[in-house]
Amino acid sequence: MTHTLVYPITARHNDAGHLEIDGCDIVGLAKTFGTPLLVYEEKSIRDQCRRYMKAFAEHTQDFEIIYASKAFSCVAVAQMVLEEGLSIDVSSGGEYHVAKTAGFPAEKMFFHGNNKTRAELEYALDGGIGFVVIDSFQELAMLDGLVGSRGERQKVLLRITPGVEAHTHSYIQTGQVDSKFGFGLDEGVAMEAIRQGMAAANLDLIGLHAHIGSQIFELEGFRRAIEVLVGLIVQANKAYGFECRYLNIGGGLGIRYTEEDTPSPISDYAAVKVEGVREEMARAGLPMPRVLIEPGRSIVGKAGITAYTVGTIKEIPGVRTYVSVDGGMSDNIRPMLYEALYEGMLANKAGAPADTKVTVAGKHCESSDILIRDVALAKPEPGDILVMPATGAYCYAMASNYNGNPRPAVVLVNEGQARVIIERESYADLVAKQRPLHPGN
Numbered sequence: 348m349t350h351t352l353v354y355p356i357t358a359r360h361n362d363a364g365h366l367e368i369d370g371c372d373i374v375g376l377a378k379t380f381g382t383p384l385l386v387y388e389e390k391s392i393r394d395q396c397r398r399y400m401k402a403f404a405e406h407t408q409d410f411e412i413i414y415a416s417k418a419f420s421c422v423a424v425a426q427m428v429l430e431e432g433l434s435i436d437v438s439s440g441g442e443y444h445v446a447k448t449a450g451f452p453a454e455k456m457f458f459h460g461n462n463k464t465r466a467e468l469e470y471a472l473d474g475g476i477g478f479v480v481i482d483s484f485q486e487l488a489m490l491d492g493l494v495g496s497r498g499e500r501q502k503v504l505l506r507i508t509p510g511v512e513a514h515t516h517s518y519i520q521t522g523q524v525d526s527k528f529g530f531g532l533d534e535g536v537a538m539e540a541i542r543q544g545m546a547a548a549n550l551d552l553i554g555l556h557a558h559i560g561s562q563i564f565e566l567e568g569f570r571r572a573i574e575v576l577v578g579l580i581v582q583a584n585k586a587y588g589f590e591c592r593y594l595n596i597g598g599g600l601g602i603r604y605t606e607e608d609t610p611s612p613i614s615d616y617a618a619v620k621v622e623g624v625r626e627e628m629a630r631a632g633l634p635m636p637r638v639l640i641e642p643g644r645s646i647v648g649k650a651g652i653t654a655y656t657v658g659t660i661k662e663i664p665g666v667r668t669y670v671s672v673d674g675g676m677s678d679n680i681r682p683m684l685y686e687a688l689y690e691g692m693l694a695n696k697a698g699a700p701a702d703t704k705v706t707v708a709g710k711h712c713e714s715s716d717i718l719i720r721d722v723a724l725a726k727p728e729p730g731d732i733l734v735m736p737a738t739g740a741y742c743y744a745m746a747s748n749y750n751g752n753p754r755p756a757v758v759l760v761n762e763g764q765a766r767v768i769i770e771r772e773s774y775a776d777l778v779a780k781q782r783p784l785h786p787g788n
C-alpha cells in the first residue's frame with residue numbers, strides 16, 4: 348500500500364479493496380461501531396514496549412521504561428503496558444485513578460505535574476504511590492508536611508528544567524529556561540531545591556528528572572540535557588553530598604505522522620540516553636544511576652487510527668474542495684493546537700488511485716477546525732470512510748465535547764478480533780452531570 352510507514356504495522360488492503368488492520372476491515376468496524384472511531388492495533392503497542400525494553404537492556408540492567416499515560420490514559424492500555432513490564436507516569440489525580448483502576452501496582456507509578464493539588468497528592472499517598480516528581484518549592488513543602496503527618500517517608504525526584512531547547516514545536520518544548528515546569532538552573536534555584544529536598548525530614552530524594560519536549564527527531568538535545576543534569580549532580584554532590592540514584596530523562600521520541608517525518612529508531616535513542624549518562628557520570632567519577640525514561644507518543648501514537656464518515660463536500664472552483672467529516676477538533680485538536688500534519692486515505696477505496704486534492708474539515712463551528720490541508724484522496728463521496736493514521740497519542744487524551752459532540756468509541760484490534768475498550772459517549776452522557784434550573788423538569 349502507498350502509506351505503509353505511517354500506518355499500524357499490520358495495515359494492508361484486503362480483497363474487498365478496503366483498509367484492514369490485523370485482520371479487521373476498517374469499513375466493517377465503522378459500520379459495526381459507528382464513526383468517529385478510534386482503532387488501536389494491540390500488536391503495535393506491545394511491539395513498541397518490547398522494543399524499548401530490549402533496546403535499554405542492551406545497554407544496562409538498571410533501567411525503567413515508564414509509560415507517560417498522558418498520551419492515552421486508558422485502563423486497557425495501562426494493563427497492556429503493565430503486562431509488558433513497564434511502569435507508568437500519571438500527571439493528575441484522574442490519570443492516577445485510571446492506572447489504579449487498571450490494577451497498576453502503586454510502587455510502579457510516578458506522579459508528575461506543575462500544580463498537583465493537596466487533594467491529588469493525598470489521594471496518591473493514600474494508595475501508596477511509588478514516586479512523586481516534585482515541580483516547585485511549594486509542592487516540596489506541602490508534600491513533606493503531608494507525608495510527615497502520616498508518619499511515612501516518600502521517595503521523590505526533582506524536576507529540573509535544563510535550559511535545553513528541543514527541536515520541536517514551541518508548544519511542546521518543556522526544557523527551556525522560560526518554562527512553567529520544574530526548577531531552573533539559573534540563580535542556584537535547582538541547587539536550592541536539592542538542598543531543601545535532602546533536608547526535608549519526610550522525603551527521600553532519590554534522583555532528578557528532566558523532560559525537554561515531545562515529537563523530537565534529533566537526539567542531540569537529549570545528550571545535551573544529560574550533560575547539564577550531570578553537571579548539576581556533580582555540583583550538588585560536592586556541596587551537599589547528594590547521591591543521584593535515579594536519573595529520569597523524560598520521553599520525547601518523535602513518531603512518523605507523514606512520510607516526510609524521520610524519527611530516530613528506539614535503539615539509537617536508548618544508546619544516546621544510557622551511554623550519555625554512563626559517559627558523563629564516569630567522567631565525574633560518580634556511580635551509574637538507574638536510568639529512567641518516560642515515552643508516551645512513541646508507545647501508542649502509531650498504533651491508533653481514526654475513522655470518520657465523509658459528509659458534506661463543498662467545492663469552491665479554483666480555490667479548494669472541503670471534505671467534511673463527522674468529527675474534528677473535539678476528537679483531534681492537534682492540527683489546531685500545534686499545526687500538526689497528518690495524512691489520510693479512504694478506507695473503502697484503499698486500492699484506488701489518490702488523485703483528488705482536498706482539504707479535510709471537521710464538523711465544528713470554528714474555521715480553524717481543519718484536520719488535513721491539501722491531501723490527495725481517491726475521489727471522495729458522501730458516505731466514504733476517511734482514515735487518519737497515527738492518531739493514537741494526544742488525540743482521545745485531549746478530546747472534548749465541543750459543540751455537543753459525544754467522545755468517540757475506541758476499539759482494540761488483534762488477530763481479526765475487535766473489542767471496545769472505551770464506549771462511545773451518548774447524548775445522555777452529555778447532560779448526565781447537568782442539573783435543570785427548576786427542579787422537576
Ligand SMILES: Cc1ncc(COP(=O)(O)O)c(C=O)c1O
Nearest residue numbers: 415558561598599641642643644
Ligand atoms: C514530564 C513528561 N514526561 C513524559 C512525557 C511524554 O512525552 P512523549 O509523549 O513525547 O514521549 C511528557 C509529555 O509531554 C511529559 O511532560
